[in-house]
Amino acid sequence: MKMDAVENTMDLLEAIKARHSVRSFTDKMIEGEIKSSLQDTVDECNRESGLNIQLCLDEPDAFGGMRAHYGKFENCKNYIALIGKAGTDEPCGYYGEKLVMKAQQLGLNTCWVGMTYSKSKAPCVLNKGEKIQLVIALGYGNTSGKPHRSKDMMQLCKVEGEMADWFKNGMEAAMLAPTAINQQKFIITQSGNTVSAKPLAAFFSKFDIGIVKCHFEIGAGKENFSWKEV
CATH class of the missing domain: 3.40.109.30 (putative nitroreductase (tm1586), domain 2)
Structure with missing residues (x-):
């Protein structure tokens, strides 16, 4: 299936409504045109934001310990590392969510992660003054997740x-x-x-x-x- 056909099945509003947090993933690899499209969006976000967002695929170590078990993550081998200097909290959130929406359009599932992974085991290249702020777990979910209640x-x-x-x-x-x-x-x-x-x-x-x-x-x-x- 061509990538434009995949993406055209879901616009951004549909992606917002369909996307829910998923912590358990299958063994299916992210590859081919889906991988390329996701990387292209990472590169675009970095150009716009000045962040150093990195796509980590087939990498089991960051989510391989007790922290991930405590956070109920299963078989998480793919993630997006949101990397920036101090004071980049809001841009990390904004551009990270752009990537979450792209992933949803491409048929992937995601979960924002603040603590239940090991930063030291993530194979990311950091420039001076940068750190991994958050990561987004990524992959083909065992389920599509479920919605949560909202305030009025x-x-x-x-x-x-x-x-x-x-x-x-x-x-x-x-x-x-x-x-x-x-x-x-x-x-x-x-x-x-x-x-x-x-x-x-x-x-x-x-x-x-x-x-x-x-x-x-x-x-x-x-x-x-x-x-x-x-």
């Missing part, structure tokens, strides 16, 4: 005046964004065509806000609003 929309946003349709669409996508232990510690504010997204005090919330903003842009349409720095 009005707990997650503030609107000055009437809520615009594009803002509502953006919020619906943002509510499906994966966040650490499903905490959803963020607030998104609409003022006219200007939107701000603020992380609240919580574990990994600065990474989460990048993921949330990626989802919001997909749902709302980037042409309908501009971000205000918080």
